[in-house]
Amino acid sequence: MRSVVESSSLWRLKSYLRPHLRALALIWVAATAGIAVGIVIPLVSREIIDGPVRHGDAGALLPLGLLALGLGAAEAFLIFLRRWTQVRPVLGLETALRDDLYRHLQRLPMSFHDEWQSGQLLSRATTDLSVIRRFFGFGLLFLVMNVIQLGTVIALLLHMHWPLGLLVLGTAVPIIVLSVRFERRYRKVSRQVQDEQGDLATLVEESALGIRTIKAFGRRQHVYAGYDEAARRLHGTIMRKVRLSARFFTLVEVIPNVTLALVLLLGALAVGSGGLTVGTLVAFTTLVLQLGWPVSSLGYILALGQEAMTAADRVLEVLDTRPAITGGPIVLERPRGHVRFEGAGFRFPGAGRPVLHDVWLEVRPGETVAVVGATGSGKTTLTALVPRLRDVTAGRVTIDGHDVRDLTLASLRSVVATAFEEPTLFSMSVRENLMLGNPRATERELREALEIAQATFVYDLPWGLDTRIGEQGMSLSGGQRQRLALARAVLARPRVLVLDDTLSALDVETEALVEAALKEVLSDVTGIVVAHRASTVLLADKVALLSGGTVTHVGRHQELLARVPEYRALLAQDADLDPEGALR
Amino acid sequence: MSAAPDPAAPPGAAGVPPAAAGWRGVAAEPEPDEPRGRAFLLLDRSGRSRRLLGALLRPHRAAIALLVVLIVVSAAAGLAIPYLVKVGIDAGIPPLVAGHAPATLLAAVGGVLGAALLQGLTRQAFLRLSGRVGQDILLELRRRVFTHFQRLSPAFHERYTSGRVIARLTSDVEAISEMLGSGFDRVVTAVLTLAGTAAMLLVLDARLALVALLPLPVLVLLTLWYRRESAAAYRRTRETVALLIVHFVESMTGIRAVQAFRREERNQEIFERLNADYRDANRRSMHLSALYMPGTKLIGNVTVALVLLYGGWLALHGSVTVGVLAAFLLYLRQFYEPMQDLSQFYTSVQSAGAALEKLAGVLAERPAVAGPARAAALPSGRGPGGGVGREGVEFRSGDGPPVLHRIDLAIPAGQTVALVGPTGAGKTTLAKLIARFYDPVAGRVLLDGVDLRDLDEATLRRTVVMVTQENFLFSGTVADNIRFGRPDATMAEVVAAARAIGAHEFIAGLPDGYHTRVGKRGGRMSAGQRQLVAFARVFLADPAVLILDEATSSLDVPSERLVQRAMATVLAGRTALIIAHRLSTVEIAQRVLVVEDGRIVEDGPPDRLIAAAGRFAALRRAWLDSIA
């Protein structure tokens, strides 16, 4: 039952082969013809020896010899034809599946990516797909060919001498029983191997991304120990797989030989009692000998098939995950950027209590609101609700009166741009990083955005805007990264600009310059600014205090400072300091 | 449905900037995986990978010898079976017909069973042993490469990117594992069969044997051609898959920005191009083997036909007997048949070879920050120690402009120093030189009078710990992450560290307290929470020299206060270097260094600098204005 359900994973991939049906047909024809020619060639040799050579018929030698030559060439050509033709469908399947997987992964929301390690995703996109490719490449073909070959031989055997033929057929029973049992266990262990390979990839990724932290603490040994443990676990699991398949492969090979011994014994006895001629027995045993290879390779191919099935399961696990966040039908033609949180609430999946609840907040077009709250109070989460990086779990968020869930994702996300608290940069050119949200920006727009963010230092990089910045922008200083991320958000020319604590890594003087420039930008777009410092708060027209998971106060900075002790504690502590004592 | 055509979306390719092909940008160093001079590499790299292969195989010499024995026994047992059947029929049946006891028959049947059993046993032993050897080799390779990557400097990793590291340790290792699992047994049998039948051919008839072996040079030429072409093709496969993985990993890591900025289309386009490159590389190698394998088959088949003609002609003229010719043809078939197995194996060897070459290339990277030939010890018995000196330190990356210009600086043990200055001035770089993330281009950095380059890593890391600007959390629990500072710390110590810096409250409030999983890269924590955990981590590590690079920048003011209060106690008697833009953080410093454009422009106790009305005084005034 399980087998049927799970093998359907592999079966479901068949649509990827549909564009290649003609090639597939050609492959099958070439394969069958190749086998037929392979059988005929020895017959021609025998014909030459038994015919012209034995009877001294020199005239017939040449044509027959040329026939052998032609057939030999034809066999090679057919093999070539099969191998060459199969390249396109097999690679086509793999490539298309990988494209689709990637496309799908890009559509899956943050909540999915929170849970899934990229090592696991990667192992699906590479290792698993190549297993599937190999199965479709030759496993499937040989499986069918082997079964045909086995069927033919057994039919011949039954035709030759049915009692002995039945005996041979009977040995299929233990083989099938073994295969079914093997299949069940092998599938489990091969799935486990694939999962552990993904875990190992995850550890590798962490060790590379966290290299600075590892170095800073000198924890190479510690990290290595973790990796080594996982690598040894994988080693152990693969060895279990090896032992399992070694036992199965061996049994599958021994069974035909035991059958042969039985055939010999019973056949000889039958000859002794006159029920069988010696010639038939010879022919019979020769045929039984020929069964050995297809049967034993069947074992190998079954194993490959199992692996392909679990690989397909793993790939489809991802492809079958429905994107929880999909767009609605509405496109905002002329967005004004009127943002309202209407009783919005959010709970992380699996978390006990919501991070946000009953958030009511209105940001009018052109207005800027500062969101202030303690560390971990949910500010970042709140800002993620607007571009639907996360979806509210209660209430709703609207832009220009439309629930954000009714807008198409593209429309929504072109209205809102965010500069994240951690500048997410890619190892690409500066230009490409900047134009992430606006691929059609002109040089002038680029310069303007860079000037606003005080990030014109990029023009001084060795290749200017074409310089590649290291992974995650690591070849830049912390403040440079942050300014670049800010410039990117500005360049997107959104109606709603979200700045999530984006000035934290700047020195005071640069910060003041950026703030002055941002004031300009924010004067005609809607702004949501997350702030820990009074200086940033001053960018905003009003302040929303986030506390206990909801917006408790909205008002002007000075007003809240005077009225709300909690707000004062959060922001004004700097001011409470005795300015002269601050540095001693 | 979001899949519906969307007028607001940029119309795919039309939105691509003109410099589309240059999206990757220009870097100072050549792309590690871009193919360079081909012929040159063939010579150079294969030597390196062969040495690596040798080193990996050497410990398994005995096992490999045993494997060969097992194969030979198993093959012999396999060959004995048809022979025993023939004996059973030829010698076992006549006594039966004559009505005698079936002794010979039973012996033959017993023989077949015995041989089958022997074959089974040796085969199973072979499969297990070869599996073990293969997996041991892979494990060793994984360990070596992983350790080596960890030794290489952060500068290397910036350029190489995590994606490529992953590619090396997954995809390349798997290519090798495929070869290890691809019928080593059949190769040995094939070689033995080849040798045996070649001898048989020569014994049977030298003239015919000569004709039969005549095409061998063609085979050799074909193989040489294939080797050259496929080496390049498989190398290309490794390179393209690495680029594919880099892009994949990076877009998954930055998925938040990808989605927020509607980068999906462009990413998809880039990915599909990389995927197509990878497919083309694969296609090339598959096409090559689609030529090579039937090529060997063709040579074999043509040879058989030629021998048939020539032998037939000889037989007609009576210079060979028909029996010899028949036998010869049978053996000839056996000679060319194993060629298929060999060429199949050769294909996977080529593929593995390209992967091995890449791994050997990684192993050949010398760490830019290398350990000392002979480690010096830190002078002991001088209290906590941790004095830092720099003499004429200069730093630049690659051949770019210098980031730091000749800096001379001495920090006495126990002093708390604040580094301030505009962004991009070189503060982090200066700090990283002390933590030996890089080595200076000129000059030296001393710790208690010892050049950092003479210290072994363990001593250095025990003494100097740095909290980097970008703190990284490993997936695991909060406690695991704090314990990263000192892996043998007890739970109580972990809690004490968190308490000391004021992180206990929030951790205790998490669903599973200290056992809450932080998610990948700490994604389940808020930015400030991540900084607190990173701070607790360094608190627990308790080093003599502590470097804090913007360690509190994302905290709210009260939390920052708590951390500062904790720092006042922690830093007492410790050498510390604090980098911060919020000058409140540096108030505990006894000395302030102002860095600008890679130079120290002011140096002295804060009071004096304020009185001097220089850069620091100006910075501080701006700061006071900003918080007013």
Ligand SMILES: Nc1ncnc2c1ncn2[C@@H]1O[C@H](COP(=O)(O)OP(=O)(O)OP(=O)(O)O)[C@@H](O)[C@H]1O
């Ligand atoms: N992916 C997640 N899964 C579960 N909980 C999460 C996740 N991300 C954040 N949290 C929790 O939700 C709360 C709010 O996090 P958020 O990042 O919104 O805080 P924040 O206000 O932005 O804080 P900071 O000022 O430190 O950036 C935190 O307590 C955090 O631990």
Ligand SMILES: Nc1ncnc2c1ncn2[C@@H]1O[C@H](COP(=O)(O)OP(=O)(O)OP(=O)(O)O)[C@@H](O)[C@H]1O
């Ligand atoms: N790995 C690197 N490769 C090349 N250049 C670098 C690298 N790291 C930093 N730089 C350059 O060196 C200069 C100084 O950088 P550094 O990180 O030391 O600045 P910083 O003073 O710490 O600034 P911030 O306050 O913004 O963190 C910058 O111009 C930066 O672009």
Ligand SMILES: [Mg+2]
């Ligand atoms: Mg946040």
Ligand SMILES: [Mg+2]
């Ligand atoms: Mg810095």
